[in-house]
Amino acid sequence: MLQRPVRHRPVPRPLLAVALAALLPGAARATDPAAPSAPAVTEVKVERTRPPRERLATLRFLKENRAFFRARLDQLHQTPQRGRGEATAIDPRFLAYQRMLAEVGAARDSAAGIDQERQGRGLFASINDLGRLESQLDQVERMLADQRARLGVLQGDFNGLQRTALAIVLSGYPRALHRLDHARGRPHPCGSAVGRTG
Amino acid sequence: MSHVKAGIDRRGRAAAPIAGSALAAALWLAALPAGVAGARDHSPFPAGAGVDGSAAAARIWAPDAFLVYVENDEDVDDHGSASRWGYLYFSPSLQKSRVYSLRDGAIVVAEDLEMKFEAPPLAAEWVDSDAALAAADERAGRAFCREHHGRLSQMLLSRGMFESDDPDATTWTVIYTSPHAASLFVLVDAAHGAVRRTWRG
Numbered sequence: 001m002l003q004r005p006v007r008h009r010p011v012p013r014p015l016l017a018v019a020l021a022a023l024l025p026g027a028a029r030a031t032d033p034a035a036p037s038a039p040a041v042t043e044v045k046v047e048r049t050r051p052p053r054e055r056l057a058t059l060r061f062l063k064e065n066r067a068f069f070r071a072r073l074d075q076l077h078q079t080p081q082r083g084r085g086e087a088t089a090i091d092p093r094f095l096a097y098q099r100m101l102a103e104v105g106a107a108r109d110s111a112a113g114i115d116q117e118r119q120g121r122g123l124f125a126s127i128n129d130l131g132r133l134e135s136q137l138d139q140v141e142r143m144l145a146d147q148r149a150r151l152g153v154l155q156g157d158f159n160g161l162q163r164t165a166l167a168i169v170l171s172g173y174p175r176a177l178h179r180l181d182h183a184r185g186r187p188h189p190c191g192s193a194v195g196r197t198g
Numbered sequence: 199m200s201h202v203k204a205g206i207d208r209r210g211r212a213a214a215p216i217a218g219s220a221l222a223a224a225l226w227l228a229a230l231p232a233g234v235a236g237a238r239d240h241s242p243f244p245a246g247a248g249v250d251g252s253a254a255a256a257r258i259w260a261p262d263a264f265l266v267y268v269e270n271d272e273d274v275d276d277h278g279s280a281s282r283w284g285y286l287y288f289s290p291s292l293q294k295s296r297v298y299s300l301r302d303g304a305i306v307v308a309e310d311l312e313m314k315f316e317a318p319p320l321a322a323e324w325v326d327s328d329a330a331l332a333a334a335d336e337r338a339g340r341a342f343c344r345e346h347h348g349r350l351s352q353m354l355l356s357r358g359m360f361e362s363d364d365p366d367a368t369t370w371t372v373i374y375t376s377p378h379a380a381s382l383f384v385l386v387d388a389a390h391g392a393v394r395r396t397w398r399g
Contacts, residue, residue, distance in 0.1 A: 058271045058284040058299040058307045061352045061373075066313050069359060076358045076365055078318050 093157055094167050100150050107143040114140065240302055242279035245270070245355065246326040248300040252285035255298050255305055260289030263296070266317035268355035270327075271299050271307075278328030278353070282306065288316055318357045321368035324388035327353055330370035334384035337393040339374050348376035360385055361394065369394065 062069060114136045245268050256263040267286035274280045282301040289296070295315040299307035331339075331353065342348050352373040358365035360383070370386040380398045387394050 056271070056282070056299060056307050058282075058309070059267075059269050059286060059297050059311070060271070061269055061354060062267065062286070062315075063313075069315070070313065072359050073315065073317060076318060 090167060090169065096153075100153070103146065104150065107146065111140060111143060240272075240281035242275050242277075242281045243283075244277075244279050244326045244328045245283050245353070246324075248283050248285060248303075251300055251303060251305065252287070252298040255308065256285075256287040256296065259287070259296055260292050260294075262291050263287040263289040264319040266295070266315065266319060266357070268320075270353050272301075274327070274331065274350050274353050276331075278326070278331035280327075280353075286311065286315065286317075288319075290316075317359075318366075320355060320357050321389060324355065324368050325370070325386075325391040327355075327370070329391045330386040330388065331372060333386050333391050333393050334370070334372035338382060338384055338396045339372060342374050342376070342379075342382045346376035346379040348374045348379065348382065351375040351381070355388060367394075 295311035
């Protein structure tokens with residue numbers, strides 16, 4: 001079915017102005033001050049309430065009696081323990097270990113020399129060489145016996161004692177000697193670093 | 199949660215029956231009283247069992263921190279165990295004290311102490327709370343509870359706080375309270391587990 005074309009008739013200009021003024025709220029308020037105002041728009045921010053966390057009290061007695069504890073603390077004095085840091089006699093065994101280590105080093109050098117000499121000799125030239133070899137074997141046997149003795153000493157000292165120890169040897173002048181030197185007006189041989197500590 | 203997710207169609211609308219179930223479940227959970235939710239059983243343990251855990255945290259807080267005070271944060275049972283203990287550490291470098299409260303092997307409270315508490319360090323070796331409570335009960339605690347309807351209230355491990363004659367000693371202080379009588383204090387030597395003295399106050 002054919003439709004008739006819609007014909008637009010021109011709207012008179014005064015009538016159009018009145019219609020626009022009625023559509024615009026500001027314009028309406030301007031024209032009619034007594035008209036009710038539109039409700040104000042308030043922006044809101046939506047947040048989720050955090051679930052309450054379990055609040056656990058701790059050290060209640062201490063906190064409830066803090067005055068008592070504070071008063072007791074004021075009466076306490078902490079002093080370093082006497083004897084801490086003072087030198088004590090070194091176990092003579094630790095000093096003997098140093099000597100044993102030196103003996104082990106010497107025996108190792110001797111065995112190395114014997115072995116080097118034996119390798120350099122391809123054939124025994126005479127009965128004298130055999131005699132010298134026998135004496136060297138005796139020397140090696142003595143070194144082995146000494147080593148067994150040292151191991152016996154170590155085993156006797158540490159068998160059943162699973163402990164690691166660090167021995168530190170400090171050397172220096174006693175403080176009394178330092179004061180004595182200053183009293184006599186002589187400079188200390190150790191220099192200014194020691195003098196400041198007196 | 200997976201059920202709630204399964205009830206949402208492609209357009210983002212929740213299917214009514216499943217949404218209703220989820221809502222009901224949510225309301226049921228929300229309606230649970232806090233006491234029921236918090237009534238989960240926690241394993242009681244003696245005070246010594248929490249030292250390592252608290253010390254590890256304290257060392258992270260301050261490498262020079264040392265233990266100065268222990269107190270039960272929950273009730274102590276007949277065997278000297280509690281479900282939560284508080285461990286107080288002091289750091290000389292920070293000049294601060296920090297408390298760690300442990301429960302079920304985990305730190306549930308870690309906070310700085312408001313007051314300054316530069317207490318001396320506890321001894322490295324001390325008898326645990328079970329032995330200390332046994333000694334206190336045997337000496338006077340059990341009789342006090344029987345006669346005065348009392349109960350064990352607190353167990354405190356400290357050094358120099360309660361023993362004037364020997365402030366260097368680390369001691370357990372076991373406190374019994376009663377609604378009808380003055381509290382009973384039993385001081386137990388933490389080194390040997392022997393009762394040093396008792397008093398009422």
